[in-house]
Amino acid sequence: MTKINVPGKLFLAGEYAITHPGNTAIIATTTTGLTIEIHDAQKNVSVAKSNTITKYWQFQMGATEDQYTDDWRYVRAAIKLLDDYVLSHKISSQLSNVTINILSHLNSPSGKIGLGSSAAVVVGIIEAFNVHFQLHLSILTRFKLASLAHLHVQKNGSLGDIAAITYGGIIAYQSPDFSLLPHIEYQWLNQEIVDMPWPSLSITPLKWPANWQILLGATHESADTKVAISHTQLSPQFLSESQQIVKALVNTIINVNYQELTIKLRDNQTLLTNQLPSGYLTPKLALLLAKLGDIAGKISGAGFGDNGFAILDRRSDVLINIWKSYGIDAQIINISPQKGG
Template identity: 65%
Template structure:
């Protein structure tokens, strides 16, 4: 039996610009995540989850990709690793298994915006790698999970996949996949996993030990895919974001909290001034107003979901204020880095 823990993710800086290849974001992996367990099965494969009421059953040897919408991320991850195995491990057929996914990325009030779909695809890839003893390099696992997620979502920076795969806090530069050709059924061919991905860069950042992350969950679900549709970001926005993020990276490396807070505020102003009004929801507006001299901002796509604060002192007053305004505060612990970057 195999059981793997998969972290969640929290975008700290560089949102939206990161969807354009070659731009950079800062992303943290969180110890709030999910587990994937695999055990051997005799007759057929089954997948169970605490967030989906009905299991999914299939034959590994005759996988026909006819999975329901609820299981689309799990199905996509299984399909991509099967395709990769066919290309690279011709004498290693995959046996039938029982998969159990237990997620802690949904609270009593709903999703908390820490990347459940990305965690699921990374979890399936990591668990298959462990159970079938494939010994895939961490970069290969990142690429497999990326292709599985892209196949379902059709867009995105893959920064959430990178953070969840590598752990810790990373500076992530998004790749340019535009030259790679789609197959007839809409997949980016698994062959490209063994090729260099132009512009891709993933760098571990040394997070200061006395900086504590506090999530402010609004429990208002944001649709990142819809948010990105018809979003025309100017070259000035992209270049300004890159300069701001590089400055924030420096403040993290040297541990300068005051300059870090200034950098996050600059990134937030850039996002607020360039995105539609709905990006800052009423709850997120309250969250931003509450920060004052505290480092923090909206995380991810906005239009709901969450914001965060980073504090190096007592946060009790901020926590009480958020609770008073129906913002759910949750202490976030950064997960350990995995593998070599």
């Protein structure tokens, strides 16, 4: 039996700009995520189960259906791509049938907490299969496989959440430019792309200051990132300013400069607020920002709901209580460990 824990993710800076190749975001991973268990199958059939999906999925390894529209679409895509990659590279004989159990911790009694469940699922499946079948895939290969599976289903995205969840800890992530790849007639499930260099891609682990804590503020108002991005036109000036701010924020983390962190997060928030439609700043998110005072923090991700966060250099039960009084679920999150390999 194989059991792995898969982190969730939280964007700290560089949202929206990261959807344009060559731009950078800072992303944290949280110990709140998924648990995935894999057992060798007792019968000649594979079965996948989840605490968030009512119906289980039954399939034959090596013969998964070409169907990516149901609740199991992310798991289907990840297994199909990994199986093709393993066979084409002669890493192993055909993967044997298994029983998969996925336990999500990304919901609370009040609803989703917006830490990236679909990304965690594809990364988790790749990671769990890599361990269970002793495939010894490099961390970059695992990132690419999970990325292509996610792209095949979702059709867009920066892949920053995939990178963060694969590498753990906190990363500075620069998005790849697929338009610079040699022309290939492919769907995203074509595993040839895995072995190619991805232009502009950069994933840099950051050492997080020991005395800085991240306080998540969850509004439990679900946001559709795909829709939000599709209705937003980003100017060259916005992209340039975002890149400058994020690079400065990387230095504040390296130099442990909390005062500058506060200023630059506020700059990033102002840039986003001025660029995006009024619906980006929901009433709850506006309250979350208004109550920060001189504490570093901002909205995380797409806005239009979901999360904000604060970074504390000292314990602040006052802010926790204030957020909770306005219906914002406040909790200190633990950063997941960085991974190697």
